[in-house]
Amino acid sequence: MVPDPVPSDVRASGVSGSVAQAAPPLRDPEADVVAALVAEAAAGSQQAWDGIVARYNRLVWAVARSFRLTEPDAADVVQTTWLRLVEHLDGLQQPERVGAWLGTTARREALRLAKVRGQAVQRSSDADLVLLPDAAPSIEESLLTRERDAQLYRAVLQLNDRCQRLLRVLSASPPPRYETVSEALGLPVGSIGPTRGRCLDKLRKVLDEQGWFGETTTIETGI
């Protein structure tokens, strides 16, 4: 079984002092909902299982695809990840963190498959947030009907692997927590925010040079 990571609120509960004693950690309603879904699924509820799938399938897919697996390989990774969760539903020590469990399992399976396929998975460092050369137009890009979306997609493809992977997973719907992203990508949770900031700075710089930004904030968001 993939080990459950220790959640930050559990770690925090070990802190001594009057504040910790006077104010026990607040329950996270979302965590309670997720834990309840896992418990109900473990008791045999297909509906609860469907709820878990609805919450996390996009994340699992994003993790698989972030390792640049082909669509069929990514589908295998996603399938195996869900099958594994079925097997381990009863044994999850922290059911509220099932998203992190899924992320970890998907990452391991994706890395394994990438290795089988002979793909080198680039492990760039934080300091290595270099821009890649302009990517050639892809099939995916042809699906984007608006030029500004195509422009944004091309800009994302110019980021290095680490940034692309991080942004891919961060932009899953619903947006995953940093601790889930940390487990899914094997990065320290404390590095997610700073790396996200640097990757978005890089992206923003590219977009700025292309005049994308002014149009976007005005037209799309009204800000």
Next chain:
Amino acid sequence: MIEHEVVLLAVADVFDQVDPPPAHVEEAARAAFTTRTIDEELLPLLQGQQLTPVRAQPVLDDAQRWFSFADNRLEVEVGARRERHGWALVGQVTGPVDSVWVQTLTELVQVDVDDLGRFDATVSAGPVRLKLQSEGGRRVRTDWVTL
């Protein structure tokens, strides 16, 4: 920073357009629940000699795979070799075993086991696992692995 949030939302929108999870993937994820069995113990996949189930044993190459599953009573080694129309499995169970089944997402097939606990089977590519019943009636299933 607001600009960051705007950009990230736009990136999410773009990924939603170019690479959403295919409908069949989500359907398969929901259907995975039907494979749930609660009357069999799980024989976990191992990594090396540690009793920490993690992932597949070393990958030999694209055409050959090796898996090891074990608990404190039973051990199963399985080699898989890719063939023209699927994968050929060759395995050996160490421990008291009576019956072995090979399960894919579409079928569950019992295979012959010889006196040394050896068996073989051919499966199509995709998720696969084994189910075993020991002489004492204990029923176990392995983790799923993908070929």
